[in-house]
Structure formats: structure tokens, C-alpha cells
Amino acid sequence: xxxxxxxxxxxxxxxxxxxxxxxxxxxxxxxxxxxxxxxxxxxxxxxxxxxxxxxxxxxxxxxxxxxxxxxxxxxxxxxxxxxxxxxxxxxxxxxxxxxxxxxxxxxxxxxxxxxxxxxxxxxxxxxxxxxxxxxxxxxxxxxxxxxxxxxxxxxxxxxxxxxxxxxxxxxxxxxxxxxxxxxxxxxxxxxxxxxxxxxxxxxxxxxx
Numbered sequence: 001x002x003x004x005x006x007x008x009x010x011x012x013x014x015x016x017x018x019x020x021x022x023x024x025x026x027x028x029x030x031x032x033x034x035x036x037x038x039x040x041x042x043x044x045x046x047x048x049x050x051x052x053x054x055x056x057x058x059x060x061x062x063x064x065x066x067x068x069x070x071x072x073x074x075x076x077x078x079x080x081x082x083x084x085x086x087x088x089x090x091x092x093x094x095x096x097x098x099x100x101x102x103x104x105x106x107x108x109x110x111x112x113x114x115x116x117x118x119x120x121x122x123x124x125x126x127x128x129x130x131x132x133x134x135x136x137x138x139x140x141x142x143x144x145x146x147x148x149x150x151x152x153x154x155x156x157x158x159x160x161x162x163x164x165x166x167x168x169x170x171x172x173x174x175x176x177x178x179x180x181x182x183x184x185x186x187x188x189x190x191x192x193x194x195x196x197x198x199x200x201x202x203x204x205x206x207x208x
Contacts, residue, residue, distance in 0.1 A: 027180035029118045032208050033134055034168050034177035037089070037121070041081055042173060048079040049196050050125050053099055057126070060101035061192045070097050086198075091121075095201045100185075102130075102193040107186050110135055110157055113179035119203040120179045124170025126194040131169050135162040135182040157182070170195055176207055 039045065052075060060066060075097045076083055095117070102108065113120070140160035144153045162182065168175050177183075187193040 027112075027118060027178070029178055029180075029203075029205070029208065032118070032178050033166055033181055034175050035208060036168075036173050037176055037207065039085060039173045041085060045079070045082045045085060046123065046125060048081055049123060052078040053125060053194060053196060056099065057101060057192060057194050060099055060194075061103045066099075066101040066103075067197075068099050068101075070099055072097055089204065090206060091200055091204045093201045095199045098197045098199070100195045100197050102185055102187045104190050104192060105188060107188070108184040110162060110182050110184045112155065112182055114154075115179065115199065117199060117203045118178050118180050119176060119200070119205075119208075121174055121176050121198040121200075121204075122170055123174045123196050123198075124194075125196060126192060127170040128191070129189050130185065130187045130193045131167045132175075132177075132183055132185050133164055134166045134168075134177075135184075136165050137161070137182070138163045176204070 052070075060068060072094055076094070100122070137157075137160045140157075142160060143156045145156045146153055165181075168177065185193065
């Protein structure tokens with residue numbers, strides 16, 4: 001059910017051995033921020049995803065890192081209607097699928113994701129009254145710093161000042177967004193926030 005691979009989100013820097021240990025990735029679509037994709041069969045697709053993820057939400061909400069890979073074959077088998085819709089969209093093979101779970105009353109640090117590709121397709125499973133903010137740097141410079149003893153690095157934005165550019169919610173249709181734009185999740189509710197994020201071997205640039 002759950003992948004043995006560590007996640008490659010910004011808060012998990014251990015990563016598989018074949019991932020570049022540097023966390024600085026080029027934003028290849030700098031003018032793209034996010035786009036809502038109309039999903040006619042969304043209620044049924046969300047039900048598939050909830051049935052898949054719900055048993056693990058309490059554990060994920062208490063974990064230090066709320067971004068965790070799931071096993072792709074198990075996910076694909078559990079979500080036939082989603083797979084049909086992705087085929088209709090012309091999306092290629094999945095590179096990884098991650099659960100994204102945050103506890104109540106928590107704002108994520110502003111960050112960019114640590115992956116080569118730019119795009120993620122996110123679905124909200126339990127996201128009422130939560131948002132994702134997107135930012136640009138108005139002063140200061142990010143610094144790449146060492147992490148641990150295995151040669152990994154992370155991008156430190158603590159010396160930067162930000163300006164909010166936009167925001168989106170996952171309460172409606174799924175969102176295709178550029179994970180190399182600065183962003184953070186805002187969950188100032190009493191509930192756990194849960195979403196699923198799809199990443200593809202090749203970015204579906206035709207959907208932008």
C-alpha cells in the first residue's frame with residue numbers, strides 16, 4: 001500500500017540514491033502558476049481516493065513529514081475512474097503519487113518542491129477552508145545549505161521577504177500547479193487537511 005521510497009518533497013531530503021542530492025531545481029515554466037482542470041467525474045474519483053487514503057490519515061497527520069509516497073500499482077488499481085480521466089487528458093505515466101496531510105492549525109513553511117519536474121496535479125480530499133498561497137521573493141536571496149551527512153542540501157529562504165502573488169483552494173476541481181513557484185499550505189482549521197498529489201514522468205505541458 002505505502003511505498004518504501006522516501007518522499008522527495010521539500011521536507012524530506014533523504015531521497016532515493018538516483019535523485020540529485022542538490023535541492024536547487026530550475027523552474028522551466030516560470031510564467032505558469034496554477035490552473036483549475038474541469039473534472040466531470042470528480043465525485044466518483046474523490047471517493048476512490050478517499051477509500052484508498054482514509055485508513056492512513058491519522059498516522060500521516062501525526063508524522064513529522066506529511067508528504068509521503070504511496071505505492072503506485074496499488075493506487076492505480078484502486079482508482080480506475082481516475083486512470084480513465086488521466087488517459088482522456090493525455091497524461092503520461094505516473095512518476096510518483098504522494099499523500100499530503102497536515103494537522104489542524106498549521107501553516108506550512110514557504111518553499112519550493114524538490115523535484116526535477118515543474119508540475120503537480122493535486123486533489124483535495126479533506127480541505128474545507130484551507131488554501132495554498134503562492135509567493136515571489138521581493139528581497140533577500142535563498143541559500144543552498146548542507147543537510148545531514150550524505151551530501152544532500154536544502155534551500156533556506158529564512159533571509160527572504162515575500163509578497164503573496166495568488167492563492168488557490170482544492171475544495172473544487174483538481175489543480176495543476178507549478179511546484180517550483182514558492183508556496184505554502186494554510187490550515188487554520190480544527191481539522192486535518194488531506195490531499196493527494198500526482199507527479200508524472202513527463203510534465204503534461206499541453207494542459208497549461
